[in-house]
Amino acid sequence: ESPSSLEERNLVWEYMKPSYKNKGSRPKACFVSLVRNEELHNMLESIAQVEKKFNKKFHYPWVFMNEKKFTDEFKREVSQATSGEVEFVLIPEEYWSYPDYIDQNLAADERRKMDADGVVYGESESYRHMCRFQSGFFWQQEALDKYDWYWRVEPGIKLYCNINYDVFQWMQDNEKAYGFTITIHEYMRTIESLWNTVRKWWKKNPEYIAKDNLLEFISEDKGESYNLCHFWSNFEVANLNLWRSPAYRDYFKYLDDTGNFFYERWGDAPVHSIAASLFLPKDSIHYFSDIGYNHIPYDNCPLDKNVFKENECECNPDNDFTFHSYACGVQYYNSQGLTKPNGWEKYNN
Ligand code: GDP
Ligand code: MN
DSSP, X not given: OOHHHHHTOOHXXXXXXXXXXXXXXXXXXXXXXXXXXXGHHHXXXXXXXXXXXXXXXXXXOEEEEESSOOOHHHHHXXXXXXXXXXXXXXXXXXXXXXXXXXXXXXXXXXXXXXXXXXXXXXXXXXXXXXXXXXXXXXXXXXXXXXXXXXXXXXXXXXXXXXXXXXXXXXXXXXXXXXXXXXXXXXOGGGSTTHHHHHHHHHHHOGGGSOTTOOHHHHOSSTTSSOOOEEEOTTSEEEEHHHHHSHHHHHHHHHHHHTTHHHHSOOOHHHHHHHXXXXXXXXXXXXXXXXXXXXXXXXXXXXXXXXXXXXXXXXXXXXXXXXXXXXXXXXXXXXXXXXXXOTTGGGGOO
């Protein structure tokens, strides 16, 4: 390989570029929520938060997905609560079932072992379908074809601050691809073979790795091992074309073929985060330090006093998770070459 062709190695970015031609115009964007009928109450709380703090000014549409039919009550209530168009997707069975190559007895054995080890959702079959769906299939649902951008919203989340600008527009116009609010370490027990699988895939497909990637966020030894850091995927604002890219499709297929979404409990958060960190130029990944956010049990609460005041945040900065040792804010700031805010060390316990 000549150095110049190596320098041009940003294939995923090249693939995504056409979607940025829309710069300056209203982004083709929506909220996406995968949710169960039983979660209606918490979903309405999330919608109220998002509408009050952001969407009442922008009226972006909302796409709800479920592998079971949404009840009339669910549809009626969320339609009333949102200020944009709504769409309801019944997920086809092929995206929420076992591929034929999965040994379901082995999967059940492994679930029992993981449960005995006390792992969160260790025993859960549906959780594994959920993680696989969020990794490989949500972005393939036809309802999203007309969009370039999505904001993932889970039931029961909080937004602590006013968001006075169009987050989608900002992402698009500043050529960002993936935005997050919280970072955290994964449980090793759930992804024991993930990094080795990624490495095998990487060896076969080196052309997909961006030259100015964010590997340093996820590995502290140049890719030898995974440090378990990931973007917490219950909040994501991202360009759908990242997941639609040939690189991500191939990567997901390779991971999925191992069966380890079922035999282990691979989460969509590490799967997305590793892909974003390897495939994207690092300046297209963005930390929303200004978006006050809670998904139980962690907060993102602006440490910048001006940001906090201007946006009338309703959280306690002392509870900000960013620089906690169980989070990965330190790794993120270091990998991006960002200056950590004054006094960050006092959070690092
Ligand atoms: P946690 O955040 O990792 O504790 O997992 P959650 O229970 O919040 O699930 C993640 C997301 O997937 C949430 O938006 C849930 O509403 C959704 N979800 C989880 N399991 C299912 C399921 O079996 N069916 C549907 N339709 N949604 C689910
Ligand atoms: Mn959740």
